[in-house]
Amino acid sequence: DADVTQTPRNRITKTGKRIMLECSQTKGHDRMYWYRQDPGLGLRLIYYSFDVKDINKGEISDGYSVSRQAQAKFSLSLESAIPNQTALYFCATSDFRGRNEQFFGPGTRLTVL
Amino acid sequence: DQQVKQNSPSLSVQEGRISILNCDYTNSMFDYFLWYKKYPAEGPTFLISISSIKDKNEDGRFTVFLNKSAKHLSLHIVPSQPGDSAVYFCAASKSLSGTYKYIFGTGTRLKVLA
Numbered sequence: 001d002a003d004v005t006q007t008p009r010n011r012i013t014k015t016g017k018r019i020m021l022e023c024s025q026t027k028g029h030d031r032m033y034w035y036r037q038d039p040g041l042g043l044r045l046i047y048y049s050f051d052v053k054d055i056n057k058g059e060i061s062d063g064y065s066v067s068r069q070a071q072a073k074f075s076l077s078l079e080s081a082i083p084n085q086t087a088l089y090f091c092a093t094s095d096f097r098g099r100n101e102q103f104f105g106p107g108t109r110l111t112v113l
Numbered sequence: 114d115q116q117v118k119q120n121s122p123s124l125s126v127q128e129g130r131i132s133i134l135n136c137d138y139t140n141s142m143f144d145y146f147l148w149y150k151k152y153p154a155e156g157p158t159f160l161i162s163i164s165s166i167k168d169k170n171e172d173g174r175f176t177v178f179l180n181k182s183a184k185h186l187s188l189h190i191v192p193s194q195p196g197d198s199a200v201y202f203c204a205a206s207k208s209l210s211g212t213y214k215y216i217f218g219t220g221t222r223l224k225v226l227a
Contacts, residue, residue: 004156035217042117042202042217043157058214090156100145100208102215104156 003027004105006091012111013081021076021108023091031094032074033102034058034066036087043090049074081112116140117205119218127226132190134221136203139184143205147215148177148188151200160201161188164208193225 004025013019023032034046035058045058047066055066063085067075078085088109092102118137126132136146144165149157163170163177163186170177176189190197200222204215 040122040219042119042219043204043215044217045214048214092156100206101147101159101162104149104158106154106156 004091004093004103006089006105006108008108009106010109012113014113015082017081017112019078019081019110021089021091021110023074023076023105025072025091025093025103025105027093027095027103028071029093029095029103030071031096032068033092033094034064034074034076035090035092036060036085037090037107038087046076046089078110078112081110083112086110086112115219116143117203117216117218119201119203119221121221122219123222123224125224125226126193128195129192132188132193132197132223132225134188134190134201134203134223136186136188136218137184138186138205138216140205140207140216141184142207143216145206145208146177146179146186147204147206148175149202149204149217150197151202151220157202190223193223195225195227198223198225 007022033048035043037043049068065077091105094102147162148160150160151157161175179186200220202220203218206215
């Protein structure tokens, strides 16, 4: 079983709709991250959380919100989706006690029409 | 302002030869660097890392070189294999900040030809 799972894997929605992307991990890591990948732009950090009570904005947090429901769960919400939020979204986890590497989920492909 | 740059969007190499992927950064505060590999429909997976106190780190067929004065790092894959065909991202962080936030490059697509 995958250590970091994301649901849904693919989603098509319309402008103005609210959508939630979910991430779960079984690695026991305290740190979780949300990234988006766009062609030619690499991965950019949206939000990150170092524990349930600690949420921080990343490079591109406008238009997004997050919720850390438990150590193992970190959700990303688009309150009112717009077409330029069409992208590939990745959740990642890390453990402070490691080599600083982050472990990524398989990604969610989101299309906003 | 792109702080981490991978100027080659793609690279093709014959099987058995060396693949060299390059990455440049602009922020001298970066002190920890990583390479990730990404296959289609999968998330990136960690490949190798290097701290700024070193200039080389090796793991099997993969070696990362760091030139701090040039703000440049490179990933060498020897010998290259068809299974190495993927997109490679370099990433940099300021570990002393304690946040371990990564800045990723735009990626280089490597194709190893059989």
